[in-house]
Amino acid sequence: MxxxxxxxxxxxxxxxxxxxxxxxxxxxxxxxxxxxxxxxxxxxxxxxxxxxxxxxxxxxxxxxxxxxxxxxxxxxxxxxxxxxxxxxxxxxxxxxxxxxxxxxxxxxxxxxxxxxxxxxxxxxxxxxxxxxxxxxxxxxxxxxxxxxxxxxxxxxxxxxxxxxxxxxxxxxxxxxREEEAARRVAQERLRIARDLHDLLAHSITLIGVRTSVASHVLTADPDRLDRAAVAVALDEIAETCRTARQELRTTLQVLRDDAPTQQDGPLPGLDALPALVRAAGADLEIRPPTLGVASATGAAVYRIVQESLTNAVRHAGANTPVRVTVAAEDEGGALRLTVTDDGAPQHTAPGAGFGIAGMRERARSVGGTLSAGPRECGGFEVAAVLPLGTGEPAV
Structure with a gap:
């Protein structure tokens, strides 16, 4: 009462x-x-x-x-x-x-x-x-x-x-609280979409290139079939599938983790760069920093390189020279990344996809910056500056 x-x-x-x-x-x-x-x-x-x-x-x-x-x-x-x-x-x-x-x-x-x-x-x-x-x-x-x-x-x-x-x-x-929950859901959806795009686009592009190579070998001169070249192309397709499956499993494991952690030290992202660049047929120059790099920064470097290689193979051609440079700056505690190719800058067309936007979002998510565009001497360049430590998102 x-x-x-x-x-x-x-x-x-x-x-x-x-x-x-x-x-x-x-x-x-x-x-x-x-x-x-x-x-x-x-x-x-x-x-x-x-x-x-x-x-x-x-x-x-x-x-x-x-x-x-x-x-x-x-x-x-x-x-x-x-x-x-x-x-x-x-x-x-x-x-x-x-x-x-x-x-x-x-x-x-x-x-x-x-x-x-x-x-x-x-x-x-x-x-x-x-x-x-x-x-x-x-x-x-x-x-x-x-x-x-x-x-x-x-x-x-x-x-x-x-x-x-x-x-x-x-x-x-x-x-x-409701607006914050909605914002977190939107950010999570964006992160999932970005991860899946980076993973699947790269793997599917490489598989398409290797499949084209195998098809060309099979149909170019049937009387003198280069079985070794076909075997190499098929092995590369199988290796790409295994790598994609492993990365997809890792991505899903991260999404299922309720309390993901980030630790400084040697990063799988940086360690995996040589294999990634070699599989795309590009040249790599890497000068790793003497200090530890935040895991988020390492993952961002890996994904940016992956997407850049995918765009280069897709738009500039499989045989276009591509150079990847990762080096620590002397001052400022930053990591500078550049990916350049000598092909035609077709991937700058409006509405071409979500790759460049996704790379910029990845750079901003760790407090870095990224620029992408055609080079004056021809070709295309992606340049990013990322902090060595865990950074705040850039405004």
Whole structure:
């Protein structure tokens, strides 16, 4: 019961469900209490038809007390003043007056409540003292109830505003958590797409090139079939498939890991570069840094080289010279990576794919930068500068 009362009190009076129905029931209950007081209490004459009409006129406006609290209070005051002036039972109109005052105090601004309270109490005291000193003193004694009702209404208003602020903060925190979760999901989807693109695009491109070589050998001169060349091409296709399967298994294992860790030291990404470059038929020059490299940086180097080789083989041709250089800069604690080829820069066409965008995202993810474009002397170049340690994402 206590929780229900607090819940009802803490609700915004203008958004409470069924408020008009509840206010109508409150007005009916107030009228019933006023009728009982008019018949039981003997501090004035029993109401006649006019007295009952005035009591009803003080209760009916309470149906709209939440939407128009000040106007309702004015209507109640007018009917109450007329009722008292006629000399009817003075206690009867008090319930309607108390409810109207409480509504104003709990919904209006504190300054409005203060002015209305001072006006009601001051007017009542002035009228009572004009009637007689005894009546004025009695009114002064009972005005404490009016102050109590106003203070209680103001307390309720403050409590409602406090609850609203708490609920608002909770809702904002919940929205922030939901937005953060959505952002993390989007980042994870982007990472998965980038990993799968880097892995599958490179392997499929190499398999396509080796298959073309084997097909050419088989059809170029059937009478003098070079079985050794076909065997080499098929072995390279099988090796590429094994490598792709192993990398796919590693990628899926990382995706399944709930708490991946990054450690400094010798990196599989850098160690695997010679085999990757050799399989693509490119030249490699690598001068590894003397200090440890963050695993994320090593993985980024590997994937950028992989995608660059894939683009070179796909767009510039299988026999185009490709050079890969990985070296540590003397100052700044950075790793510089360049991949150049002498082929035609076909992979710069708009909408050609997601490779260059994925490489830039990988470089930014470890706090580095990447540029890609045609060379002045012909061909294409991918250049990246990556931090040796774990870096923050670049803006």
């Amino acid at each position: 206590g929780e229900r009362v607090l819940t009802a009190v803490s609700r915004d009076p203008l958004t409470t469900p069924h408020r008009r129905r509840n206010d109508a029931l409150a007005a009916l209950g107030t009228a019933a209490v006023a009728a009982v007081l008019a018949l039981v209490v003997r501090d004035g004459k029993t109401p006649d038809l006019l007295g009952w009409l005035l009591l009803g006129a003080g209760a009916v406006p309470l149906v709209w007390r939440r939407s128009r609290p000040v106007l309702v209070l004015g209507a109640v005051l007018a009917s109450t003043a007329a009722y008292h002036a006629a000399g009817y039972t003075h206690a009867a109109p008090h319930p309607a007056m108390v409810l109207a005052l409480y509504t104003v105090a709990s919904t209006a601004r504190p300054l409005t409540t203060l002015l209305i309270g001072a006006g009601v109490i001051g007017t009542t005291l002035a009228v009572k003292f004009l009637v007689g000193t005894a009546e004025g003193v009695e009114s002064l004694r009972t005005s404490g109830w009016t102050l109590a009702v106003l203070v209680f209404g103001v307390d309720v208003r403050i409590y409602r505003r406090y609850i609203a602020s708490v609920v608002g903060r909770a809702e904002r925190a919940e929205r922030t």
